Amino acid sequence: MATAQEEELPLVLVHRIPNFDFPFKHRLQAQFRLLDPLDSVPPESTHSFISRHAASVRVLLCVDPTPISRDLLSLLPSLQLIVCSSAGVDHVDLIECRRRSIAVTNAGKAFSPDVADLAVGLLIDVLRRVSAGDRYVRAGLWARNGEYPLGFKILLKHQFSNAFGKRVGIVGLGSIGGEIAKRLESFGCAIGYNSRRKKPSVPFPWYKTAYDLAINSDILIVCCALTEETRHIVNKDVMVALGKGGVIINVGRGALIDEKELVQLLVQGELGGAGLDVFENEPDVPEELFSLNNVVLSPHCAVATPECFDALEELITANLKAFFSSKPLQSVVEFD
Amino acid sequence: MESINVLMTYPMNDYLEQQLEKRCNLHKLWTVPEKSAFLATHSNSIRAVVGNSTVGANAELIEALPKLEIVATCSVGLDKIDLVKCREKGIRVTNTPDVLTDDVADLGIWLMLAVLRQLCQCDQYVRSGKWKNGDYMLTTKFTGKRVGILGLGRIGMAIAKRAEAFSCTISYFSRTEKPETKYKYYPSLVHLAANSDILVVACALTEETRHIINREVIDALGPKGVLINIARGAHVDESELVSALIEGRLGGAGLDVFENEPEVPEELFQLDNVVLLPHVGTATVGTRQAMADLVIDNLEAHFLNKSLLSPVV
Numbered sequence: 001m002a003t004a005q006e007e008e009l010p011l012v013l014v015h016r017i018p019n020f021d022f023p024f025k026h027r028l029q030a031q032f033r034l035l036d037p038l039d040s041v042p043p044e045s046t047h048s049f050i051s052r053h054a055a056s057v058r059v060l061l062c063v064d065p066t067p068i069s070r071d072l073l074s075l076l077p078s079l080q081l082i083v084c085s086s087a088g089v090d091h092v093d094l095i096e097c098r099r100r101s102i103a104v105t106n107a108g109k110a111f112s113p114d115v116a117d118l119a120v121g122l123l124i125d126v127l128r129r130v131s132a133g134d135r136y137v138r139a140g141l142w143a144r145n146g147e148y149p150l151g152f153k154i155l156l157k158h159q160f161s162n163a164f165g166k167r168v169g170i171v172g173l174g175s176i177g178g179e180i181a182k183r184l185e186s187f188g189c190a191i192g193y194n195s196r197r198k199k200p201s202v203p204f205p206w207y208k209t210a211y212d213l214a215i216n217s218d219i220l221i222v223c224c225a226l227t228e229e230t231r232h233i234v235n236k237d238v239m240v241a242l243g244k245g246g247v248i249i250n251v252g253r254g255a256l257i258d259e260k261e262l263v264q265l266l267v268q269g270e271l272g273g274a275g276l277d278v279f280e281n282e283p284d285v286p287e288e289l290f291s292l293n294n295v296v297l298s299p300h301c302a303v304a305t306p307e308c309f310d311a312l313e314e315l316i317t318a319n320l321k322a323f324f325s326s327k328p329l330q331s332v333v334e335f336d
Numbered sequence: 337m338e339s340i341n342v343l344m345t346y347p348m349n350d351y352l353e354q355q356l357e358k359r360c361n362l363h364k365l366w367t368v369p370e371k372s373a374f375l376a377t378h379s380n381s382i383r384a385v386v387g388n389s390t391v392g393a394n395a396e397l398i399e400a401l402p403k404l405e406i407v408a409t410c411s412v413g414l415d416k417i418d419l420v421k422c423r424e425k426g427i428r429v430t431n432t433p434d435v436l437t438d439d440v441a442d443l444g445i446w447l448m449l450a451v452l453r454q455l456c457q458c459d460q461y462v463r464s465g466k467w468k469n470g471d472y473m474l475t476t477k478f479t480g481k482r483v484g485i486l487g488l489g490r491i492g493m494a495i496a497k498r499a500e501a502f503s504c505t506i507s508y509f510s511r512t513e514k515p516e517t518k519y520k521y522y523p524s525l526v527h528l529a530a531n532s533d534i535l536v537v538a539c540a541l542t543e544e545t546r547h548i549i550n551r552e553v554i555d556a557l558g559p560k561g562v563l564i565n566i567a568r569g570a571h572v573d574e575s576e577l578v579s580a581l582i583e584g585r586l587g588g589a590g591l592d593v594f595e596n597e598p599e600v601p602e603e604l605f606q607l608d609n610v611v612l613l614p615h616v617g618t619a620t621v622g623t624r625q626a627m628a629d630l631v632i633d634n635l636e637a638h639f640l641n642k643s644l645l646s647p648v649v
Binding site: 134140182183301 | 438439442443445446449450453455456458459460461462463467468471472473474475476477478479480497498500501502503597598599600602605611612613614616619620621622623
């Protein structure tokens with residue numbers, strides 16, 4: 001039963017799957033009345049709980065990657081806003097949200113710098129083979145091959161390349177893409193991009209398709225949203241267009257790239273290298289990649305810093321407050 | 337330049353070796369079975385030495401080559417060259433600045449990212465199959481950190497420019513303040529360290545800067561601080577660094593250089609808060625070629641009595 005005090009607080013429905021909670025729940029509970037079907041006593045099915053309690057709910061806080069389907073939305077006739085805790089919103093039925101005029105906010109703004117940092121880290125790593133260099137030193141090989149100081153290069157049979165002057169093609173110039181562009185410009189890279197629509201305020205050349213972008217790039221960085229249209233946006237043709245020395249970095253979603261084709265091209269030496277934080281079937285990663293020194297792997301941790309989660313908490317709290325005081329929201333997902 | 341005898345001190349670049357073999361009479365010091373015998377035979381003919389960061393031209397070598405006119409190092413660092421002796425004897429010295437600035441700066445930034453975000457450990461976590469058992473732990477955000485730069489020369493400025501793109505705040509310590517830059521100057525290295533999350537060494541190695549990163553500086557940087565060294569191993573009191581890392585008095589370190597390359601203190605191998613690289617700051621095809629070309633161009637200029645492109649002495 002809600003206390004009198006609790007009842008005065010604005011109501012927010014929490015949507016999560018078991019084991020996926022959010023660390024700042026108790027701080028939010030000081031400002032909002034959180035209704036969480038998984039906390040119901042006695043335990044009740046989500047469907048039943050929502051039907052009983054939440055017909056008047058205007059805001060839903062979605063802990064990713066809990067899916068929000070049309071069916072779920074149909075139980076919430078008064079819903080006006082979904083606040084998501086991730087940058088990707090491919091688990092939300094956006095078409096239905098658009099139809100119902102339900103606004104959706106994501107974590108884009110809060111997450112972007114950390115994701116951009118990781119993208120740059122992966123890129124420099126692939127170009128300079130430096131985490132391989134760390135392994136080389138720790139295995140005692142530098143000392144052993146010390147007489148031949150370029151042994152490292154010979155061992156890897158690779159042309160180490162630099163970032164300066166490289167043409168970087170960003171697939172999806174949203175918040176994350178923008179942060180990546182800012183960083184790589186300072187390294188002397190030339191930036192181009194592909195997105196649904198050309199952005200008039202952006203000084204970089206726009207390419208209509210990922211293919212066109214790839215033809216004109218040395219490096220592709222994939223950071224767009226995953227939708228029906230963007231599934232496998234980086235397909236075999238795009239990767240072949242990027243070329244033999246081309247490097248691909250993926251900090252978006254695994255399904256943005258045709259993973260089977262990517263692996264094959266890398267194994268055959270038809271692609272220069274790849275830095276991947278995401279995969280089609282996490283946490284399964286194609287084992288053929290493990291022995292390749294031109295590949296750097298990361299366990300989907302682009303946002304895994306405490307500061308990132310602090311920024312997320314700030315953003316979510318601000319958006320909830322803004323909604324209940326009819327003020328503008330931040331990090332709103334644009335519908336097509 | 338065909339008849340000119342040039343002594344290369346150490347293997348540094350296949351392209352450079354090939355070019356010098358074509359253009360002059362190249363001797364390779366590391367291939368001679370007996371150094372003093374070689375010098376006895378050739379000492380009166382060698383007019384140029386090509387060195388690098390491993391072996392340069394020390395007093396002993398310079399004294400052994402009375403006809404030496406020019407030392408061209410394939411590096412920007414001059415710490416392996418006895419500059420005083422060169423000046424005394426009117427020997428010209430050239431290095432390879434500018435062409436390697438971007439690569440070294442890129443590496444400096446990467447080391448910061450790698451230590452804070454544990455990039456090497458994350459990669460290993462996936463490769464070893466451990467990801468199937470759960471996510472890797474949280475690491476530390478790089479954006480917005482306070483970066484302190486020791487030495488605001490070409491490389492230091494290039495690091496500052498990149499770090500700014502990550503919204504880092506930049507401060508520095510150097511011999512003289514540079515009022516034309518907008519960065520905050522600290523008149524003492526210890527104060528810089530105390531006010532930085534990341535301290536990066538980017539100054540030249542000289543008598544004054546040997547072991548400039550000592551226990552006091554390391555303690556000021558502290559248990560959350562990170563040291564990045566892309567300069568010379570001897571800038572850091574290595575044994576102090578190792579004990580500080582093992583004892584947790586220093587938060588982490590990203591090192592491309594060591595006091596006794598290629599020896600690296602093995603106590604560092606099991607630490608997750610360090611990244612260790614085999615001195616690869618300039619190790620890209622493009623940059624090594626540009627460095628080699630600059631060495632060749634300097635030598636040619638000298639022997640054609642033209643102005644040197646990158647003279648130091």
